Each structure stands twice: as structure tokens, then as C-alpha cells.
Amino acid sequence: MTVTSSTMPTKERILGAAEELFARHGFEGASLRQLTAAAGVNLAAVNYHFGSKDRLIEEVFRRRLDQLNGRRLAALQKIAGDPDTTIEDVLGAFIVPALELSHDGNGSLFMRVLARAFAEHDDTLRKFLSENYGHVMRQFTAEFGRLLPRLSKEELYWRVDLVTGALTHAMSGFGMIQRKSDVPEHRHREQTAEHLIRFAAAGLKSP
Amino acid sequence: MTVTSSTMPTKERILGAAEELFARHGFEGASLRQLTAAAGVNLAAVNYHFGSKDRLIEEVFRRRLDQLNGRRLAALQKIAGDPDTTIEDVLGAFIVPALELSHDGNGSLFMRVLARAFAEHDDTLRKFLSENYGHVMRQFTAEFGRLLPRLSKEELYWRVDLVTGALTHAMSGFGMIQRKSDVPEHRHREQTAEHLIRFAAAGLKSP
DNA sequence: GGCGAAATCAAACGATCGTTTGAGGATACG
DNA sequence: CGTATCCTCAAACGATCGTTTGATTTCGCC
Structure with a gap:
């Protein structure tokens, strides 16, 4: 289902997984752990690349x-x-x-x-x-x-x-x-x- | 703003506060601690009267x-x-x-x-x-x-x-x-x- | 007044949250 | 080759989550 392939750069993989999980479970309902797991990246990558969950949104x-x-x-x-x-x-x-x-x-x-x-x-x-x-x-x-x-x-x-x-x-x-x-x-x-x-x-x- | 007066029974006070907080912050965004505080009742009252948060919703x-x-x-x-x-x-x-x-x-x-x-x-x-x-x-x-x-x-x-x-x-x-x-x-x-x-x-x- | 059910309470449970840390790996450039 | 920069990683941080416990209070009823 996800359109985040392993060849994409980390930032776009996070954005793709975020879009999917936010649509499915809402902004508060989707956790960064689900999100990074779905994107196949490390948990800390979100805060490294975007600063915070709010900025990712x-x-x-x-x-x-x-x-x-x-x-x-x-x-x-x-x-x-x-x-x-x-x-x-x-x-x-x-x-x-x-x-x-x-x-x-x-x-x-x-x-x-x-x-x-x-x-x-x-x-x-x-x-x-x-x-x-x-x-x-x-x-x-x-x-x-x-x-x-x-x-x-x-x-x-x-x-x-x-x-x-x-x-x-x-x-x-x-x-x-x-x-x-x-x-x-x-x-x-x-x-x-x-x-x-x-x-x-x-x-x-x-x- | 809340319509939960202290004369109401606990159950209805919870329902009133829940309606307000769910509207304002969503189902996941509103916690039972905010909710019971706004209703002026004990935290455990939700699970006592409704069984769980989902049943309250x-x-x-x-x-x-x-x-x-x-x-x-x-x-x-x-x-x-x-x-x-x-x-x-x-x-x-x-x-x-x-x-x-x-x-x-x-x-x-x-x-x-x-x-x-x-x-x-x-x-x-x-x-x-x-x-x-x-x-x-x-x-x-x-x-x-x-x-x-x-x-x-x-x-x-x-x-x-x-x-x-x-x-x-x-x-x-x-x-x-x-x-x-x-x-x-x-x-x-x-x-x-x-x-x-x-x-x-x-x-x-x-x- | 005393007894039993119903209700309330403070406290703690384990789980999960967003965020931070510091060490280590990858990569580009001199 | 060495080094500086970007990136990834496992681990831990304190905070907060929904829920449970067991003691205590309140209440209806004989």
C-alpha cells in the first residue's frame, strides 16, 4: 500500500508514510514510532530532518x-x-x-x-x-x-x-x-x- | 462555558465535559485527566461509570x-x-x-x-x-x-x-x-x- | 443506628508518547 | 589518507496516557 520505496531518500519516505498514517489515524492518533517503522527509518530521523512532529505535519x-x-x-x-x-x-x-x-x-x-x-x-x-x-x-x-x-x-x-x-x-x-x-x-x-x-x-x- | 454544574449527577457531568473536549481536541486529543478535571470529578469515575473511554465516546x-x-x-x-x-x-x-x-x-x-x-x-x-x-x-x-x-x-x-x-x-x-x-x-x-x-x-x- | 451497596478517592500500574543524547557509520573533498 | 560533515542508530529521558486497585466515604433501607 505504501508508496515509500527503499530507494527514496529518508525525508521523502517519512513524508509519504506520514501522509498515509495521518489520513488513517489522525495527527494525534499516528505516533512517530508507527510512522518511522512504516517508513523503514530510525525513530530519531523525524526530529533530525524536521525538528518536531508539528513541523512534519x-x-x-x-x-x-x-x-x-x-x-x-x-x-x-x-x-x-x-x-x-x-x-x-x-x-x-x-x-x-x-x-x-x-x-x-x-x-x-x-x-x-x-x-x-x-x-x-x-x-x-x-x-x-x-x-x-x-x-x-x-x-x-x-x-x-x-x-x-x-x-x-x-x-x-x-x-x-x-x-x-x-x-x-x-x-x-x-x-x-x-x-x-x-x-x-x-x-x-x-x-x-x-x-x-x-x-x-x-x-x-x-x- | 461548560454546562456541567456541580449539582448534576456525576455521569452527566462527565458526558457534558466530554462533549466539549471531544469537539475541541478530538477523541484522542482529549485525555481523561483533562476531561475529569473539567467535569470536577475523580479520574476513576469514567471507568467506573462507563467502563472505558471508548464506551464513553x-x-x-x-x-x-x-x-x-x-x-x-x-x-x-x-x-x-x-x-x-x-x-x-x-x-x-x-x-x-x-x-x-x-x-x-x-x-x-x-x-x-x-x-x-x-x-x-x-x-x-x-x-x-x-x-x-x-x-x-x-x-x-x-x-x-x-x-x-x-x-x-x-x-x-x-x-x-x-x-x-x-x-x-x-x-x-x-x-x-x-x-x-x-x-x-x-x-x-x-x-x-x-x-x-x-x-x-x-x-x-x-x- | 447499623448494615450493605453504590460511589468517590488518592495512588499506582504498565504502556506509550515526543524528544534528546552520544556514539558510530557513511560520504565528499582536500 | 585524513578529516569534516551529514546522517543513522540504539538507548534513554521525563511526561502523559488509559486503566486498575484497595481503602474510604456516602447513601438508601430495614
């Missing part, structure tokens, strides 16, 4: 979020402000990069880690996420606002928040997003994106 | 979910099968009882506990929830299916799942559902219910 987020939000913003830049752009386009820019995560390594597990971060009301973690990646949500919200001009600011925040909840829930794999064996991976991803976009667009545009 | 769920899902099902029975019933009515039967929870005690914190349970992929806890309360979601899904007959079973499950995600996210208070000081509590609850119902209905009915 941050690094798990940074590695994926830099890539994920980079792609999201790149996709948004291409369409933002364009008069032909639809709500569905903006939702696609937000959703598709997240679904693509499930491609490389155990990136799909990361969405579960992200869902846990939402559930944790830990201030340190929330502050870290808000400071480093809050601007992404702000840019997407601004573009939604441009496309839904008759919504009050309050209404807009409400709906974006509900969309976030639905997508986080769905993409972290609680739902029944199970690919059937006769459907190729990329086609399944397209269908998933269509489902999510159609649902979210209807909610955003609701009268 | 289950009892926290049981206490609220019996009440919450009882009201949900009662509201659903009144309208299920009726030809005049709308999607909005069914959503109201699901949502309003949850919003009413925030009235008694620290019931609002329980929605955060519930959100954590979704994030935990712990098998024991999921099995407990599924066995004891799975029939509620099944009945609501059946009624949605009756009102959306042209949806395939797969489509229906998809949308109900997305609605669940949005509502769990919103009701556990991640969002900006902050009552303004000039709005009375009951009016704020009505407005919140309207927001949630309108959004979810649009998503369910999307073409």
Missing part, C-alpha cells in the same frame, strides 16, 4: 498544497475576468487539480488529511493554513462574486462555504466515489468532476 | 443522536409519501432538528463532534454509527428518491452524499454562521435553515 501540507493551489490558481488565471467564463469553468479550476492529485503517489490520501485539518480546530494548524493558502480561496470567491453579481456578500460567503464543505467531504472519499472496474481511471475522474461541478453550480446559482 | 453519541434522529424521523413520517411534499420539506425535516440542538446545553458542540466522527476513519466508531443510525439516512434517501424519480440510484446516492457533506460542514460551525447581535436566536436559526435548504434543494434538483 506542516511539511506534509506544504508539499501537496504548494502544488495543488499552484495548479488551481494557474487554471483560474486563464479564465478570470473573461466575459465568456461560466460558474462551471471556475468550479472546474478548483476541482480538477484536486482530483488529479489522486494520480501521483498516494496523493488521494492527502484529501483525507485535508478533511481532518478542517475537523481539527487546532489554532496553530488553522493559522498556518490560513496564512499560507487563504489567498487562494479569496481569489476564487472574488471570481464567483463577479459571476453572481446579484448576491450579497453574505450570501456569497455562505454558498462558497457550503460548496467547500460538499467538495471536501466528497473528495476525501467518504462518499461512494468508487471507480467501477470497467471504467478507465481518467474517465472516472471526468465523471466525478462532472458530478461535483453540476451539483455545486446548481447550489451557487440557486434563486 | 459511544455514550456521547448515543445521548444526542437518539434525540436528534428521533426528531428527524418524526418530522419525516409526517410528510413521507404525501403527494404535496417537496424536496424542501424533506430537507427541513433533516436540518431543523439539528439546528435546534444548539438550544439545549452545549448541543451545538455536538455537531462538531459529529464532524470529527466523519473525519475519523476508525472502523469501530463507523460501525457503531452505521448500525445504530444508518436507517435514518436510508429513509431520507428513499424519500428523496421518490421525489426525484428520474434520477438513477447512483446519481441519487451521489447527491445525497454531497448534501450531507455540505450540511455537516456548515452545521459544525466551520463556516461563518455567526449570529449578529441584533438578530434574535430563533430568527437566526430560521435564516440558517433557509440558506441550507435552498442550497441543498438546488443541488439535489440540478438538471
Whole structure:
């Protein structure tokens, strides 16, 4: 199951095992001893390479979020402000990069880690996420606002928040997003994106 | 902040403090020593009254979910099968009882506990929830299916799942559902219910 | 008032937690 | 070859975890 091969450098082996165990057992539930055992490295390696468990948690987020939000913003830049752009386009820019995560390594597990971060009301973690990646949500919200001009600011925040909840829930794999064996991976991803976009667009545009 | 007064019996004081600390720090993050200290009872009282920490967690769920899902099902029975019933009515039967929870005690914190349970992929806890309360979601899904007959079973499950995600996210208070000081509590609850119902209905009915 | 069950208490149990230490091995460079 | 730097390792640190024990107090009831 683990994607941490013995040929990888120690740091990445730790990050891979951490992502998997944090997704499976939570940040407090996964111990450094389980984690280093799964990664096949010495217990002290975590504190040597990352300084502490908390910094390791941050690094798990940074590695994926830099890539994920980079792609999201790149996709948004291409369409933002364009008069032909639809709500569905903006939702696609937000959703598709997240679904693509499930491609490389155990990136799909990361969405579960992200869902846990939402559930944790830990201030340190929330502050870290808000400071480093809050601007992404702000840019997407601004573009939604441009496309839904008759919504009050309050209404807009409400709906974006509900969309976030639905997508986080769905993409972290609680739902029944199970690919059937006769459907190729990329086609399944397209269908998933269509489902999510159609649902979210209807909610955003609701009268 | 705690609703555990010194006049309450020990068992309920523990349950109240547990609900608050589980919401704030998670099931693994909240220790029995913090918990019993907050409740003002002896450390051994948890194991005496509940047997173990895991059984205490289950009892926290049981206490609220019996009440919450009882009201949900009662509201659903009144309208299920009726030809005049709308999607909005069914959503109201699901949502309003949850919003009413925030009235008694620290019931609002329980929605955060519930959100954590979704994030935990712990098998024991999921099995407990599924066995004891799975029939509620099944009945609501059946009624949605009756009102959306042209949806395939797969489509229906998809949308109900997305609605669940949005509502769990919103009701556990991640969002900006902050009552303004000039709005009375009951009016704020009505407005919140309207927001949630309108959004979810649009998503369910999307073409 | 006295007896037995129920409840509370301080204290300790072994296990596990994140972190630190200091010695030893690997590696690159003069 | 020697040495300086990066890395790994087994072992131990003190703290905290859930749970158990056995004595003590509280309470209902004859």
C-alpha cells in the first residue's frame, strides 16, 4: 500500500508514510514510532530532518498544497475576468487539480488529511493554513462574486462555504466515489468532476 | 462555558465535559485527566461509570443522536409519501432538528463532534454509527428518491452524499454562521435553515 | 443506628508518547 | 589518507496516557 520505496531518500519516505498514517489515524492518533517503522527509518530521523512532529505535519501540507493551489490558481488565471467564463469553468479550476492529485503517489490520501485539518480546530494548524493558502480561496470567491453579481456578500460567503464543505467531504472519499472496474481511471475522474461541478453550480446559482 | 454544574449527577457531568473536549481536541486529543478535571470529578469515575473511554465516546453519541434522529424521523413520517411534499420539506425535516440542538446545553458542540466522527476513519466508531443510525439516512434517501424519480440510484446516492457533506460542514460551525447581535436566536436559526435548504434543494434538483 | 451497596478517592500500574543524547557509520573533498 | 560533515542508530529521558486497585466515604433501607 505504501508508496515509500527503499530507494527514496529518508525525508521523502517519512513524508509519504506520514501522509498515509495521518489520513488513517489522525495527527494525534499516528505516533512517530508507527510512522518511522512504516517508513523503514530510525525513530530519531523525524526530529533530525524536521525538528518536531508539528513541523512534519506542516511539511506534509506544504508539499501537496504548494502544488495543488499552484495548479488551481494557474487554471483560474486563464479564465478570470473573461466575459465568456461560466460558474462551471471556475468550479472546474478548483476541482480538477484536486482530483488529479489522486494520480501521483498516494496523493488521494492527502484529501483525507485535508478533511481532518478542517475537523481539527487546532489554532496553530488553522493559522498556518490560513496564512499560507487563504489567498487562494479569496481569489476564487472574488471570481464567483463577479459571476453572481446579484448576491450579497453574505450570501456569497455562505454558498462558497457550503460548496467547500460538499467538495471536501466528497473528495476525501467518504462518499461512494468508487471507480467501477470497467471504467478507465481518467474517465472516472471526468465523471466525478462532472458530478461535483453540476451539483455545486446548481447550489451557487440557486434563486 | 461548560454546562456541567456541580449539582448534576456525576455521569452527566462527565458526558457534558466530554462533549466539549471531544469537539475541541478530538477523541484522542482529549485525555481523561483533562476531561475529569473539567467535569470536577475523580479520574476513576469514567471507568467506573462507563467502563472505558471508548464506551464513553459511544455514550456521547448515543445521548444526542437518539434525540436528534428521533426528531428527524418524526418530522419525516409526517410528510413521507404525501403527494404535496417537496424536496424542501424533506430537507427541513433533516436540518431543523439539528439546528435546534444548539438550544439545549452545549448541543451545538455536538455537531462538531459529529464532524470529527466523519473525519475519523476508525472502523469501530463507523460501525457503531452505521448500525445504530444508518436507517435514518436510508429513509431520507428513499424519500428523496421518490421525489426525484428520474434520477438513477447512483446519481441519487451521489447527491445525497454531497448534501450531507455540505450540511455537516456548515452545521459544525466551520463556516461563518455567526449570529449578529441584533438578530434574535430563533430568527437566526430560521435564516440558517433557509440558506441550507435552498442550497441543498438546488443541488439535489440540478438538471 | 447499623448494615450493605453504590460511589468517590488518592495512588499506582504498565504502556506509550515526543524528544534528546552520544556514539558510530557513511560520504565528499582536500 | 585524513578529516569534516551529514546522517543513522540504539538507548534513554521525563511526561502523559488509559486503566486498575484497595481503602474510604456516602447513601438508601430495614
